[in-house]
Amino acid sequence: MLKKTTKLMVLLLITAGLLIGCSSGEEENTNPDATTLSFWNRLPELTTHFESFIASFEEEHPDINIEMQTLGASGNQQYQTAIKNNELPDIFVTANVTSLKNLVDQELLHNLNDVVTPEVKEQFYPGVWSENLTTIGEDIYQLPLNSGKSAVLMYYNKDVLSEYGVSEGQIPTTWDELREVGKDIYEQSGGGTYGLIMGAEATWLSDMTINQMATNITPEVHPSIDVARRINYKTGQPDFVNDGSTQTIEYLKQLMDENVLSPSSIEYNEPTAIANFAAGKSAFYFDGNWAGSVLMNEEEGPGFENWGVAPMPTEDGGTYYNDMAAKEGLMVSNNTEHWEEVQTFLNYFIENGYRDVIVASGAHEPPVDIEVTDPPFEQYNKINELSNQLSVATPNIYKQNNSTIGFIQDYQGGLSYSAGSILAGYMQGEVTDPVAELEEAQQQAMEVFNENLNKYEDVSESDFVFDDWVPFEPYTTE
Amino acid sequence: MAAKNSNLSKFKRSRQIWAYIFIMPQAIVFLGLSLYPIIMSYVYSLYSWDGASPLTNFIGFDNYIELFQTSRFWSALLATVIYMIGTTALGVGSSLLLAIVLNANNMKGKAFYRTIYFIPVIATTAIIGVIMKNIFGIDGTVNQLLQYIGLVDQPISWLNTSTLAMLLLILIGTWKNLGINMIYWLSGLQAIPTDLYESAQLDGAGFWKTLFHITLPLLKPILVVILLLSVVSGMNAFDLVKTFTNGNPYHTTETLDLYVFNYAFGGGLTGATTRMGYASAAGVMLGMFTLLISGIFGLISVYTRRKINKETG
Amino acid sequence: MIITSKIVKYIIHFILLLIGLIWIFPFIWMVLGSFRSNTDFIVSGNPIPSELNWDNYTRAWVDANFSGYFVNTVIMTVATVAIVVLLCALTGYALGRVDFPGKKTILAIVVGIMFIPKGYTIIPLYELVDQLGLTNSLFGIILAESSGAHTLFVLLFTSYFATLPKEMEEAAIMDGCGFVRTFFSVMLPLAKPIIATTVIMQFIWTWSSFLVPTVLTISKPELRTLAVGMQNFVGQYSTDWAGMAAGATISLLPVLIVFILMQRYFIEGVAGAIKQ
Structure with a gap:
């Protein structure tokens, strides 16, 4: 048997060697x-x-x-x-x-x-x-690598819109409009096409979506998922339970109950949601500004071209914002x-x-001002225009007090709830009362926050309070 | 006589020395490469540490205290235990049935069936998870088939209904490991002397009688081994859970191993920073629970064996 | 046991085949998937490809460098399996055939280790291999992969060697064989079934091992293995599902071959040890 094993191993090695031999011709000629x-x-x-x-x-x-x-x-x-x-x-x-x-x-x-x-x-x-x-x-x-300006946007499938008679002038800007258009499309298509798809399995993505949409209602709460998660820059404290987050979560759940939001959304992560949107399973799709390049990508994405992009609808049709952070x-x-x-x-x-x-x-949008004469795809400049409009400089806690860096790292590490995961749980039926869940999140966040205030002697609540900040207006200390 | 004795003891001593030399390589490899990482994860659990900074912030048992106060940790433990019990209960019995059928002497195509039923064992678990996720997705093959046959109107949300997701997880986990359990059972069956069966046949015992009076009682020792192995592998469910449900819906299928991973490398839920110290504490607790449950199993098996011995002897 | 009734036999065959088909359906699905296009893969639940798309295999073999990973994986797996078999056979032989002080303690440790909480971070292992100067070499990966208590294998060897009759060893000694030669030329060849068991099981584990090869090759990606290479299909924003299915098919085949070739000994191996 040992002989057999040896034979087998040799055989495997030879096969492997032969196969390698075939592909080794492409070796780079390096100096x-x-x-x-x-x-x-x-x-x-x-x-x-x-x-x-x-x-x-x-x-x-x-x-x-x-x-x-x-x-x-x-x-x-x-x-x-x-x-x-x-x-x-x-x-x-x-x-x-x-x-x-x-x-x-x-x-x-x-x-x-x-x-x-x-x-x-x-x-x-x-x-x-x-x-x-x-x-x-x-x-x-x-x-x-990029300008740090980014925002969650609403992509629309032009094929679907024209099939169900929605002109580009009728792109919804308020929550109610989106509901109406979505219901209409679902009914017209006999249930084959939904109004909206989200990649809600990727909870970070729905977290970004909720946080940004909610700034339309509660702008004082910082929308970032990286820097100061859910800290209210007016009170200087964590703020999970507010009109912005509760109404946004309830609204998205309602969309699902009314067959506007595809029920598959809770199973889709970003790439699967994009592929289904491109395949015409929905008219609209929420994703970050980078999603355009994925839509266009023929190898790794669906290679779909006939789409447009607009800001996400908000409760009153007004604007929303995201912070600016050159992370990469x-x-x-x-x-x-x-x-x-x-x-x-x-x-x-x-x-x-x-x-x-x-x-x-x-x-991405480059961090330097270069004129894009030959955009990689038609909608690239439109995406950049929107992220420029929606991404606003917010107060920088790190600049004000360097010790907050460690503080924030420990604070975020101690949190185990996010609006995105609560939404997912609510849509899946595992969470029946999202407000109660947000309250629990709030309680935990306060505990972690106060614990760290004790731990970091040179950080105080006032480091997170910015009285002179007006939301939606670029914040500069100069 | 004395000379012979001393020769014998010399021979014995040389054998003993050789025995130590034979054990040495394994001992060195184990002590050198396995023990140190294990000890270090106990050490890490006493620190507040993100895995990348210097290891300076000693916090004693704070990580453990936080762990015990976190409901998500306890629900992860519960999910782990449910998965472990589910896969063990389902896997041990059904693999025995399969092994008995495939052990029949005049059964044709044994090797073929064994290979078929063994294939899931050799496949990489993470890939199985990905495949199954596609098959059981809302637009997946299973739902399409059910709708085509007309069994259901609306697709079933397999992965986002907590009971269904856990059930599938257990079924797939069982499916994945059934082949190896089948092999264990088969080897147990082949260890039973054939003359026992022959004399049973002479006594006119039928299939069922032979099964209950000869086969099953003789398989008890291997049952303990299979149970223990199932328990240990059930407690350490990671690859499949990570790729199939990823803890969804709302952490109801999040096992302890996944919980550890989420904090050690995934930055918990928030995706912000990694907490290696906290994750190590959770890992240590998982190990403790595994030890505890295996210990209980071991005690039960020793106890029942004694009882049987008493009854028969 | 003998199943006599013919009808029962046919029914059993029918059931076994039917369940067997469902059993390997996911793999059929995977192989079919490896011929589908990516969009088709994500959007459609129908597993049958609309056309045979060999691109996925080219992409896996050439672009994702599976050709190179394949060789690495074979070398790593074969070497690891050889080392583990040798280590466990040596230990098992000493424990199974020689009475020496401390034997019971060592046996207890071997069993006990199985239940010790494993380390959750790879960093200490990396530090160790780094100290030995073996990071970014296949040898370092092989060494790290060979570590572990191998409780099951050691116990299998121990009980198997313990059952071999004393006379065989005595005869070898009469022929003038020392302890070491007796082991290598007489006893080890007798342990074929256990060797086969160890080979198959260690082969499966090492072949799909993921974390150790990833971390130990951080600055030498060309040393990666198939399981690690599978990650090349997963991006942050998109996943090449069809390429992944092709890669999975490529990496499943060798293990399947090893199992088919050795399965007879495999069952015997576990059986021989359990007779104890």
Whole structure:
């Protein structure tokens, strides 16, 4: 039997070898003397454009070789291990596992002051330079990849709208209008098509949707899911139970009960919801500004073109807002042995990357003002226009008091409820009274919040109170 | 005589030394590579730690206290126990039935059936979860089939009704592991001497009588092994739960292993920051519960065996 | 036991086949899915592909680098299985055939370890392998994969070796074989069924192992394995389902072959040990 095993193993190895032999012809011709920089990319929507960008960079700089790795679902584990063992790659897209301040305190990051000189810095939108996201104090640690302006929008399927006689002028702007249009479409189609689809299984997405929609009713509560979850900037306290969140959750549930919102929504995550929207299963779809590039993507998305985009409807037809946060960017490891080459790469990126990677992908708006003459797709400029309109600079707690960074990290870690998951539970029938659930969330948030106030002596409630802030108006301290 | 004795003891001692040498490699690999990570996760559970900062913030048993006060932790424990009991109860019995049928001497195509029923065991669990999620989705194959036959008008929301989701989880978990249990049973059945059956046949005992009076009583020792293995694997349900229900609806199918993962790598519910210290505490508790439940099983089996011995002897 | 009635036999075959079909339906579904287009996969519940789409396999094999991962996985799995078999056979032999002080304690530890709460973070393991200078090498992965208590295998070997008659060993000693040679040339070859059991089960585990290879190859993606490579199909905003189905089909085949080739010994192996 042992012989048999050996035979089998040999057979497997030979097969594998043969198969490898077939595909090895594509090996890249790399310059043996070139310096190799390792690069981790966490954003799959940018992968293909990064690849072509790197190819053209290597052509122009044959002495530098970029080894890009796109991190998959286990990216967080990889980052944790690399941070803990001081083995971060030369260049990487911001890790989602700890705060920028933490990385800087551990001396893991190389500051980018030499690359982003004051002159270069001026080319960027001022909003992207923000404490704990791109900068710590006066030093720059992250080269932002996007403008940080983003919002949840309403996409509409033009095929479906024209089939059921809804003109683009009739795109709903209020909750009631959406209900009416949705009911009408459901009835006309005999139940085959719904008014709206959401990717509610991705609770972070419905959390963003609810938080932003709710600012129309309760604008004092910060809509971010990253910085200060559900903190009311007027009272300086967590605020889960308010008209904004309860009415929004009730409204979305009502849409589902009235067959406006597809019941499949609770099973869909983002990609499946997008695919079903593109396949004409609904007229409308709520998703972030990046969804346009997914809709257009022929390989990984549905490759669907005939859609338009508008703000989400609100209770009274007024506007809503999201905060601005340049979360994603390029960082450099303090351990890099090739700082010169890294600088060359970053400079090349500042010069060409915003056009060739960011704009070309269509997933984000670049952080610098470049004129998009040849948009990646027709609706790209419209999406950017909307996110510019809806994404507003809000007070920055980190800037006011640096100690709030650790505070917020611990506060968010202690929360175990989110509006998005309560909505999902309500739609699934597991939560019967969303207000009671929100009250429980509120109670827990207050406990965690007060515990941390005790723990962080230099943080007080007043750090979260901004009397001079008027919601919907860009907040500047200057 | 004395010389022989000393020779013998020399021979014995050399054997003993060789025995230690034989055990050494396994011991080194285990102590070196397995024990340290286990000990460290106990250490981490005493810290407030996000997994990436330096390990400096010692908080004693605060993580455990927080854990005990969190209802989501207790409901995760409940889900784990339900899953464990469900898969064990269902899997152990049905795999025995299958093994008895496939052990029949004159059964044709045994190898074929064994392979068929073993396939789920060799497939990667995470992929099974993804496939099943598609099959049981609202627009999935099962619902389409049911609607086509006319059994239901509206698609059934398999994954978003807590009882159905848990039931499916148990069924799929059972399905996945039935093959390996079947193999255990088969080996237990083959260990039964054939002359016992032959003499039973001479005595005129039929199929059922043989089954209840010879086969089943002799399978008791393997039953204990299968039960224990089922319990341990049932308590550590992760890949399938993560990819099939991901804890939905509203955490009703969130098992402890998934809970640990959600805090260690997924940033809990909020997707904000990871809490490795808290997750380690939950992991330690999961281990404790597994130990406790296995211990109870062990005690019961020892107790019943003694009782049987007393009755028969 | 013998089932005599012919009708009963036919009924049993019918039931076994019917359940068997349902049993492997998910895999049929997977193979069919590997020929479907992505949109079709997400939107339609009908598992039958509208046309045979071999693109998914090309995408998995070439674009997702399954060709390279395949070799890595084979090397990693074969080496790990070999090491584990050797380690467990050695331990099992010592425990099963030699009386030495502390034997009972070691046996108790081997069993007890099965219930010890496992570590939940990969970081300490990474640190260890890193200290040995073995990160980003297949050898480091193999070593980490071979670790563990292997309670089941050790016990199988122990009880199997304990049942072998004393005379065999004595005869070998008469022939002038020492302890080590007796083990390798006489006793180990007799343990085929247990070896087959260990091979199959360890093969299955290592083949689909995911976390260890991911983390230990953080800066050398070309060393990844199939299970890790599967992640290439999952993006933050989109998943290549059809490519994933093709990848899953590719990675299932070798394990299936190993099982079919060894299943006879496999059952014997567990059976032989349980006779005890």
